Amino acid sequence: MQNIKSDFPILKRKINGKALIYLDNASTTQKPKTVLKALVDFYSTSNANIHRGIHTISEEATDKYEEVRKKVAKFIGATEEEIIFTKSATESINCVAVAWGQKHINAGDEIIVSALEHHANLVPWQELAKNKKAILKIIPLTANYILDTDAYQKLLSAKTKLVCVTAQSNVTGTITPVKKIVEMAHIVGAKVMVDGAQSVGHTPTNLTSLGCDFFAFSAHKMMGPTGVGVLYIRSDLMNEMTPFMYGGEMIESVQEKSATYRTGHWKFEAGTPNIAGVVAYGAAIDYINKIGLKNIADHDKELLAYAKKMLARYPQVKVFSPSKPQDTGAVLSFAIDGVHPHDIATIFNDHGIAIRSGLHCAEPLLQKLGAPNGTARLSFYIYNTKKDIDTVEIALKKVLKIFKL
Amino acid sequence: MDIYTETILDHYQHPHHAGALGKPTISTTEHNPLCGDVIRLDLKINKDTVEEIGFVGNGCAISQASMSMLADYVEGKKISVLKKLKPKDIYNLLGITISPGRTKCALLGLNALQKNLH
Numbered sequence: 001m002q003n004i005k006s007d008f009p010i011l012k013r014k015i016n017g018k019a020l021i022y023l024d025n026a027s028t029t030q031k032p033k034t035v036l037k038a039l040v041d042f043y044s045t046s047n048a049n050i051h052r053g054i055h056t057i058s059e060e061a062t063d064k065y066e067e068v069r070k071k072v073a074k075f076i077g078a079t080e081e082e083i084i085f086t087k088s089a090t091e092s093i094n095c096v097a098v099a100w101g102q103k104h105i106n107a108g109d110e111i112i113v114s115a116l117e118h119h120a121n122l123v124p125w126q127e128l129a130k131n132k133k134a135i136l137k138i139i140p141l142t143a144n145y146i147l148d149t150d151a152y153q154k155l156l157s158a159k160t161k162l163v164c165v166t167a168q169s170n171v172t173g174t175i176t177p178v179k180k181i182v183e184m185a186h187i188v189g190a191k192v193m194v195d196g197a198q199s200v201g202h203t204p205t206n207l208t209s210l211g212c213d214f215f216a217f218s219a220h221k222m223m224g225p226t227g228v229g230v231l232y233i234r235s236d237l238m239n240e241m242t243p244f245m246y247g248g249e250m251i252e253s254v255q256e257k258s259a260t261y262r263t264g265h266w267k268f269e270a271g272t273p274n275i276a277g278v279v280a281y282g283a284a285i286d287y288i289n290k291i292g293l294k295n296i297a298d299h300d301k302e303l304l305a306y307a308k309k310m311l312a313r314y315p316q317v318k319v320f321s322p323s324k325p326q327d328t329g330a331v332l333s334f335a336i337d338g339v340h341p342h343d344i345a346t347i348f349n350d351h352g353i354a355i356r357s358g359l360h361c362a363e364p365l366l367q368k369l370g371a372p373n374g375t376a377r378l379s380f381y382i383y384n385t386k387k388d389i390d391t392v393e394i395a396l397k398k399v400l401k402i403f404k405l
Numbered sequence: 406m407d408i409y410t411e412t413i414l415d416h417y418q419h420p421h422h423a424g425a426l427g428k429p430t431i432s433t434t435e436h437n438p439l440c441g442d443v444i445r446l447d448l449k450i451n452k453d454t455v456e457e458i459g460f461v462g463n464g465c466a467i468s469q470a471s472m473s474m475l476a477d478y479v480e481g482k483k484i485s486v487l488k489k490l491k492p493k494d495i496y497n498l499l500g501i502t503i504s505p506g507r508t509k510c511a512l513l514g515l516n517a518l519q520k521n522l523h
Contacts, residue, residue: 338418340465342440342510346408358440373441373463402409403418403466 004291004383007032011383018352021388026170026198026331026379027356028220031284035223038283042276050275051249065275068282072230075285076196076215077206081238084231084268085278089197090120092216092231093164095268096193097124098244100214100237101162104191107133109161112190114139114147114176115368116169119361121195121216125164139165141368145172145322153184160190167199171360171375172320173304173331175199182211191237197221201288201381202330203297207232222288223381224281227274238264245270296382300330303380307332307389314396316405320369333360333375339403344376347402351395353388355379408501409466416470421477426459435517437509442468446517453484460517465510467503472514474498479518488522490515 005011008030013020022030048058050065066080073080086092101124105111111125115138129136139152147165156163163185168175182192191213196205201222207215212234219228233241243250243261247270252260261267288296305325311317311334320333335341341357348355358374359366366374378392399405425432429447436443442464449457458476462469478498479487495515496503503511 340442342465342507343409343467346507350407363441402414404414 005385007034007287008383009033009036015352015354016350021351021353021384021391023378023380023384023388023392024354024356025381025384026221026360026377028226029201029223029381030383031223031225032287034287035225035280035283038280039225039276042279046279047276049272061275061279064279064282065273068278068285071282071285075205075289076200076232077208078232079235081264082207082232082235084233084265085273086229086231086268087227087274088229089195089216089218089221090229092218092229093121093193093195094124095231095244096214096216096233097128099241099268100191101125101128101132103240103242105129105132105134105161108159109134110137110155110157110159111135111162111164112137112139112152112155112160112185113164114166115141115365116147116166116172116174116176117164117362117365118166118170118195118197119363120197121164121166121193122364125162134161135159141174144327145169145174145320145369146327147174147176147181149177149180149184152181156184156188156190158188160185160188162191162193164193164195166195166197167205168196168202168329168331169362169365170198170331170379171333171362171365171369171377172322173328173333174322175203175327175329178212179210186211198329198331201296202293202300204293213237219277219281219284222284224284225274225277228277228281231268233265233268235264238267241268243267243270247271291382299382300380301325303384303386303389304328304330304332306386307378307380307392310389310393311396314400316400317396320371320375330380332378332380333371334378335371335373335375336399336403336405338405339399341374341376343403344399347399348376348392348395351391351398353392353395408503408507410501412474413466413470413499413501416473417466420460420462420469420473422458422460422473422480423462424459425461426457429459431521433517433520435513435520437464437468437513439509440465442510442513444468444472444513444517446472446514446521448479448521450484455479455482455484455487460514462514464513467499467507467510468513471495471499471511472517475514475518484522487518490518
């Protein structure tokens with residue numbers, strides 16, 4: 001991964017006179033030149049609306065857009081009919097809450113969510129439960145920051161209609177046993193919604209093997225543009241779902257006072273989508289495939305182990321991370337007693353290091369972790385190096401020096 | 406651009422006027438939802454003057470030091486004077502440059518004070 005940094009123009013930037021060290025990849029990732037070029041090329045040569053024009057560039061634009069749908073399907077082990085483009089993983093999850101949840105969740109039903117969830121895979125279910133008088137139940141964590149599957153087993157019953165779980169936490173980095181969670185839910189007849197935002201760009205995903213019902217993720221966390229999300233809906237569930245947005249493109253026929261809608265994934269894509277974003281997302285997938293997800297996962301693990309070893313040298317630092325490497329993705333949260341995470345982030349920024357600090361859109365989880373002020377979070381990707389972690393150590397020493405710890 | 410000056414750190418680690426007042430005339434809690442910083446501010450007012458101030462807070466060095474320094478300034482001042490305090494007065498007290506991302510931290514105490522006085 002030595003020469004990879006040069007593929008990312010933004011990494012040439014200086015911050016406070018220092019080379020930018022970007023360790024906020026769980027928020028969003030940087031974009032390689034090929035993705036930037038794909039955006040410019042699309043607008044320069046093929047820009048047109050899709051699925052409606054019969055002129056040349058509209059057909060070109062449609063082909064390029066649909067090509068990416070196939071590419072995404074292949075990337076996650078699904079079929080193209082199961083792939084819906086949205087604007088974000090958040091929109092994808094909200095789509096399920098409306099298009100499936102409104103119809104299938106009733107008073108007294110139970111929805112189970114895990115304690116690891118980002119607000120995006122928690123709040124839509126809180127709202128749905130409130131509106132439908134359904135009951136929300138939470139899978140707790142063990143002391144080792146992994147999901148307590150025994151407790152999960154006890155929560156499951158014939159009343160369970162839906163289980164919502166992240167594939168990887170954006171705070172602790174915990175990788176959850178999605179396949180097992182799905183199998184257990186399906187025994188009681190519940191559907192499973194998986195938030196794959198943190199995992200898809202870092203480790204191979206095969207939805208045919210995982211067997212989940214809904215799966216959401218975003219392009220921008222895997223080197224694609226912002227404004228493109230993906231929702232996978234297992235093909236046999238499409239017909240039981242209603243559209244969640246109405247407008248152009250998703251209709252079959254419209255009269256003055258009524259309309260009929262297209263079937264399959266088409267009925268969920270109303271309005272002009274982020275066409276250029278989707279096309280450039282294809283270039284991001286090509287880039288990942290060229291490097292290989294297995295290599296990315298190995299690189300993540302190597303950096304995580306190196307960073308954990310470094311932090312372990314400082315007794316003032318508390319890490320919130322599962323003990324086993326196989327349970328943890330490319331995310332490492334830590335806190336220092338007596339220093340607010342925002343102050344850590346400010347001092348890191350003086351060293352050119354970009355990290356996220358605070359509650360990470362997972363307030364209930366931070367409360368449970370005993371970190372009500374939040375954590376400082378390092379999150380890695382392919383362009384990060386051990387040298388970056390060495391610079392983190394220099395900045396960390398500065399934090400401890402300033403705060404006399 | 407070192408914002409962690411000795412003065413700031415001293416106020417953060419040893420805040421002045423820390424602790425709730427026994428019988429405050431007014432008390433208010435101000436909260437920064439973006440980062441969870443929180444300040445409870447108690448004032449004991451005698452006629453038109455703040456006689457005593459106490460606060461209980463939790464947050465970053467900037468928000469807590471700013472409150473501590475502001476509390477030093479507030480005690481014994483007339484309400485009419487305090488009502489006129491502006492953000493730039495707080496930045497002057499702090500004596501550092503506050504980046505846009507940290508203005509909410511720096512002004513948390515001032516917001517709590519203004520909520521109390523209005």
